[in-house]
Amino acid sequence: MTEHDQEHDESQEWIAGKHPVMEAIRSGREINKLWIAEQAQKNAAPIVAEAKKAGIIVQFADKRKLDQMVGGVNHQGVVAQAAAYRYYEIDEILEDARKNGEMPFLLLLDEIEDPHNLGSILRTAECTGVHGVIIPKRRSASLTATVSKISAGAVEYVPVARITNMAQTIDKLKEAGIWIAGADVGASQDMFVSKTSFDMPLAIVIGNESKGIGRLIKEKCDFLIKLPMNGRLNSLNASVAAGVLMYEVVRQRQSR
Template sequence: MEKRTNRPPRPLTERRQFFDSENRPVPNRRPAPREREQEGRADEGRFEGSRSEEGRYEGSRAEAGRYEGSRSDKPRYPHRPAQDRSIDMIFGLRPILEALNAGRTLDKIFLLRGTKNSMTQDITALAKTANIPVSMVPVEKLDGITRKNHQGAVAYVSPIEYMPLDSILAGLYEEGKTPLLLVLDRITDVRNFGSIARNAECMGVHAIVVPSRGAAQVNGDALKTSAGALNLIPVCREPNLKDTLTFLRESGVQVVACTEKSDASLEAGTVDLTGPLAILMGSEEDGISPEYLRLADHKLRIPMAGQISSLNVSVASGIMLYEVLRQRLVKQ
């Protein structure tokens, strides 16, 4: 008895769609039988050199497989994440747990939402002790980060070691130095963060303070943009900037916020920036959080003569830090 199906018959001459190295569709054209006989089957894989009279393709042997006629041709999938650099990531619950037990510095940890077992509880507890942010995310988020078998857990490895702020501040006072700190509120752009770190190192900043959540990831791009400054200047990751600013004020450090909402201008010189100081810079979108502005001892704006009313945060940080350095050099 003949088996019936509801599927329509497949065309006999069905053709696949191929793509080139830039993900552009390649016309489904095969050489005519006479052309193939002239070129010879032994020469099908050779496409080196310039275009020949017979119409051979240009390019190297590696590019030959991108054209029609090769059975290894496969369409490219641009929506899939790029190949990971394993040196920057750790996959799987057990490797992440072992990394935490070994004291490795992790930047962020992503766990699959809804996963609850003893291992995830241990990871969460150790991460909280080490002040490492943990996010419970859906599987689509993890698949977007990597195409490897992540097993519901991905962690970014930090290329730098975060330092405790209290020990740095105590060490500066013991050495007789005047502390100069830079506090960043929700600076999320990696290249902006790298540029700010470069400005800070050049202007003599002793440490950069960032929140544990809502801050730019310190990765290879940040290190490159900083021109190596992130390997020289300490970075402190604090769980609560409000408590951090309160701690700085109680430790004798003056907190000065850079905001365009202030009436006091930087060039007026009304604020003495030569003592223990922490410069507070806000995010690229909405500036400094109001709760942090209320904790600032002084608020200063950078004077501008153009029509655009705001500066890039990395440029603004350089201007603020230059004024601090100028006042300190004049005082010497």
Template sequence: MAGNDRRRGGMRKSNKKGMVVGSGGQRRKGLRGKGPTPKAEHRVSHPAKRRADARARAEQQRLKRQAAAESQPELVCGRNPVVECIRADVPASGLFVAQGIDVDDRVTEAVREANTRGISVLEVPRTELDRMTGGAVHQGLALQVPQYKYAQPEEVLDAAIESGIPPLIVALDGVTDPRNLGAVIRSAAAFGAHGVVVPQRRSAGLTAVAWRTSAGTAAKLPVAKAVNLTRTLKDLKKAGLMVVGLDADADVTVDDLELASGPLVVVVGSEGRGLSRLVRETCDQTVSIPMATGVESLNASVAAGVVLAEVARRRRLR
């Protein structure tokens, strides 16, 4: 129609010279979807990604510090713990003796046995020994021991089965005090247990404090680390062991522990919160310890000793 070329919008305007061409389908391609939107922590320059990267770096640094700490030797302090560790053939690398120490039978035995076993004996100023032990009560003696080499739960079970007597294993759930761990190891060894299992996380490790409290028995009794304690308990149940947990609210007491004479796992929880929910649900039975009125709970290591003593008594009467 004549005059349409003057209508507003009737002609395409372009700054290009010559013929105006189409988009060649590029506009249609630009309308296509690019897939689901990535999560915030995966988007470049997003604050969530920066926070995620910072957490990853912090975790990497923590693992490096943990690996460095695990490669460092430990110092067992005190005359009795040092002598007992040497008697138990703990793989020590050095015995530190404070200058001007008051010599008694324990010091004499420690130095004599260290020389016999090829352990280096070094005399150091008392102030230096104070620094090395972090101010701990060392009584002039400190024994340098390597980091403890944990066993696998399967190794503890295999050794228990090969012993020819019903397996007895102690598992700790959330016990974070190394003194409690050392005391439990000592009680477990005293009452015939084949090993102790601790979870990999939220649990005390076999540090020098635990070595000292165990009085060297940690060198005789294997201690295993479980990546997942609940899964490990289920594996032990599949192997034929019954799992008994200590619970202050249980209706059954240790006086009625009929499972004691068979293959058994005794699970001890923390003094504060006791057994975790998943561990309690995994137990075949929970038992309590009769106590006088007005006493709320026992220390975890004391409770373990009471139950293990009862298990050992019942096994002797079989």
């Protein structure tokens, strides 16, 4: 198998960057091999030490070889080849929340296509204790080297479920006692976040960067919420809006 073929092998994933690779090693992720750019040996010494402790093969190569492996991702002289990211089942995510005695808190991403947005959302989700992020299999960014890099390694700790049908998934979550809140700029004035209680088993739907939440998905939400807009623009970047909403849930739950 050539290196080009390896890059498109669905059983393998590339992890790029010092922080994402270190978090992957620490999380116990199955890593097949680690490449260090010869120019970055000194700065990557802690990663090499961690890798050798975990029994991971370390190879030194020219930076240009690493560039080819991850195609444009800023790898900082560190690239790992790992087993493909594991996607979780929704039942697993809910069970983990209940085992910890916590009210489930999920994010449903309705066709978030920009990997930078997905990476940023996962990073904030890890910081705010979100139990899981749910993405569709089609028309959506998936877990890649770019997403891992932007998430600063959070992709190793936040369970991600990949589903075929978002509407059916919402029905399943409702049956499990989860309330569905849709983030929508068209939400009524009296549903500003500051007036909405999130002290419940909750899943927040974040819509596509340009189109927002799809009509069918919006109709399936139990209620719609929006953030106050005092400027001339009427919308926030998807990952920023998601971040504000996640921290509002944290604020309310901590005050309880």
